[in-house]
Amino acid sequence: MKDWIISAPWLDPAPARQAAARAYPPLAWPATRRRTYLLTGTAQPQLAACAYTALATGHRIVLLPGTSNSVSIVPGGTLLQFAGQAVSATPAVGSDVRGGWDVAMFSSGSTTRAPRGYGFTTAQLDMVTGWYQTIYQVTGDSIIATPLPATYNFTFVAGVLLAARLGARLHLNPVSGRLLEDAARLARGADRVVVLANPVVLDQAARTAELPANVMVDSGGAPLSITAIGDYRASGIDVREGYGLTETASLTHFDTEAAPASLGTVGTAVPGTHAALTSTDGKPVIELTSPATGIPLDPAETLPALRLGTTDLGVIDGHGRLRLLGRADDEPINGLWPRDTLDALGPVLRRRCALVRHHQGGATIRLLTAVSPATVTALRTRAADLLGIPPRHVSVSCHGTAPLLHSAKVTRHAAADERLH
Numbered sequence: 001m002k003d004w005i006i007s008a009p010w011l012d013p014a015p016a017r018q019a020a021a022r023a024y025p026p027l028a029w030p031a032t033r034r035r036t037y038l039l040t041g042t043a044q045p046q047l048a049a050c051a052y053t054a055l056a057t058g059h060r061i062v063l064l065p066g067t068s069n070s071v072s073i074v075p076g077g078t079l080l081q082f083a084g085q086a087v088s089a090t091p092a093v094g095s096d097v098r099g100g101w102d103v104a105m106f107s108s109g110s111t112t113r114a115p116r117g118y119g120f121t122t123a124q125l126d127m128v129t130g131w132y133q134t135i136y137q138v139t140g141d142s143i144i145a146t147p148l149p150a151t152y153n154f155t156f157v158a159g160v161l162l163a164a165r166l167g168a169r170l171h172l173n174p175v176s177g178r179l180l181e182d183a184a185r186l187a188r189g190a191d192r193v194v195v196l197a198n199p200v201v202l203d204q205a206a207r208t209a210e211l212p213a214n215v216m217v218d219s220g221g222a223p224l225s226i227t228a229i230g231d232y233r234a235s236g237i238d239v240r241e242g243y244g245l246t247e248t249a250s251l252t253h254f255d256t257e258a259a260p261a262s263l264g265t266v267g268t269a270v271p272g273t274h275a276a277l278t279s280t281d282g283k284p285v286i287e288l289t290s291p292a293t294g295i296p297l298d299p300a301e302t303l304p305a306l307r308l309g310t311t312d313l314g315v316i317d318g319h320g321r322l323r324l325l326g327r328a329d330d331e332p333i334n335g336l337w338p339r340d341t342l343d344a345l346g347p348v349l350r351r352r353c354a355l356v357r358h359h360q361g362g363a364t365i366r367l368l369t370a371v372s373p374a375t376v377t378a379l380r381t382r383a384a385d386l387l388g389i390p391p392r393h394v395s396v397s398c399h400g401t402a403p404l405l406h407s408a409k410v411t412r413h414a415a416a417d418e419r420l421h
Contacts, residue, residue: 004052005169008045009178013169019046020053024080024087027053036075038092040064040151041082044172048150048160050080050087055103055122056164062104063151065115065406071106073097073117073298097297104297105153107246108407115406116301118247118294125157128249128292129165131270132158135254136194136216138166143186145171146196147179152407154220154250159196176204180211180237187212199224200408202232202239203353203368210236218242218254222409223324223339225354226264227346233258241266243322247308248273248290253322264343265321275322276307277314285328286314313337327412330358333387338363344386348378355410362393366410370398 007013021028023046037054039061041047054061062074076094080087097104101119108115136158138144144163148155150172163170169190173182179201187193191214197205198220217232217239224241232239240258243266244251252275255267269275274289287307295303313325325337333341338356341363345354355366365379376396384391399410 004163004167006045006049006163007169007171009173009175011045016049016164016170017053019049023082023085024050024089026089027057031057031059035059036062036077038062038064038074038077038079038094039082040066040079041087043082043084043087044150044174046085046087047080047082048156048170048172050082051150051156052160052164060102060104062117063106063153063156065106065108065151066149071115071117075104075297096299098295098299101295101297103156105151105156105246105249105294106406108152108405108409116246117297119297120249120292120294124292124294125161125249126165127272128157128251129162131251131272132162133165135256135270136162136192136218138162138168138192138194140167141190142166142192142194143169143171143190144194144196145173145179145182145186147172147174147176147201148196148198148408149174149406153246154244154407155196157250158194158218176201177206179205180208181206183215183217184208184211187215190214192216194218196220198222198407198409199228199353200368200404200410202228202351208237211238213238216240220407221266221324222355223264223342225346225349226343228349228351229263231351243267243324245288245308245310247294247304248288249292249294251292252288252290255321261319262321264339265317265323267322268320269322275314275316277316278309280328283328283330283332284313284315284325286310286312286322286324326356326358331360333358333363333389336387341365341383341386345379345382348375348382353410355412357412358387362389362395363387364395364397366397366399368399368410370400 003015006016075097079092102122104119106115193215195217221243240255243253252273253266276287277284311328325339342356353368357364380394383394
């Protein structure tokens with residue numbers, strides 16, 4: 001088994017196999033039978049090292065989301081909980097689930113309100129990490145850095161599994177404010193640094209001077225405004241957008257061009273995958289085809305068809321680039337979609353994270369953190385003018401201290417939004 005390196009601000013770079021053996025010694029022993037390990041916790045380096053080591057030694061693993069989400073359909077096995085240097089191992093009684101998988105991961109729950117589990121084979125995940133290796137242009141001398149949890153599918157596939165594939169280094173730092181500072185420092189000792197992020201993480205990151213040319217930021221599937229991406233790139237920060245569902249192991253599209261023509265898109269489909277649009281209730285719903293499509297753990301869910309239906313809306317240009325427009329529960333207003341509104345708000349938002357929704361009768365703009373009353377007014381006025389609706393029909397709210405999704409994104413559904421004044 002090829003070893004790879006794991007590190008954190010409080011953990012000097014160390015071989016992942018060694019870190020796993022220290023954290024949970026049974027993983028250092030030859031496996032006598034295949035076990036199912038369920039992993040959760042806050043000690044991300046130890047969790048990541050143990051998850052991969054368990055998988056590489058022939059066990060199957062379940063990456064459980066954080067405690068803020070409720071998961072009901074999981075298999076039984078040994079529950080490993082990671083907190084600081086302590087790891088507890090307890091038997092876990094589970095539900096009946098489908099078989100035929102090696103790794104189980106959970107969706108963020110942004111559309112279903114509760115995460116759903118999907119299983120993948122190691123062959124499928126090896127295929128996806130091969131795609132990441134090509135689009136990121138990384139080697140064994142590269143470093144992948146992220147503040148996102150190791151149990152999140154994007155982090156696990158593009159971070160843990162890719163680092164292990166290459167024998168590279170994975171640096172985990174949950175402090176988002178240090179993200180770009182970390183990248184600049186790490187770039188001095190690597191041929192390439194890839195930062196796994198998203199709009200929420202970038203919103204929390206401290207402003208920094210131009211990053212070295214060997215740093216690239218993958219902002220994940222949640223859209224940033226064209227203004228935000230342009231601002232990052234003008235500052236010498238190579239931010240790209242990509243797309244993929246949990247069901248497709250987090251990847252089907254990526255903006256490999258990073259050119260003016262691809263700005264605001266998630267790029268073209270990676271080799272072997274395909275996207276198409278189907279009209280549902282007059283909305284352009286995205287359908288995906290991927291050899292890395294996972295199977296639902298819940299036996300009550302239907303197995304995926306050749307084409308995987310999504311809850312995302314999009315448009316595909318003549319060069320195959322996909323632009324995300326919104327979700328299936330969004331409504332067009334004045335012929336426009338949430339992505340159009342987000343781009344129009346870009347000059348006011350700048351690099352701020354915002355989730356825009358369109359519904360019958362108006363629009364909702366959900367920010368990560370509070371802004372000034374003048375900014376609220378500017379956002380409401382600009383959106384109302386664009387959409388041709390009264391300003392009172394535009395709600396501006398703040399996510400505030402409410403728990404984020406397992407994927408560290410702003411929730412689409414809130415129990416109670418407080419309007420900003």
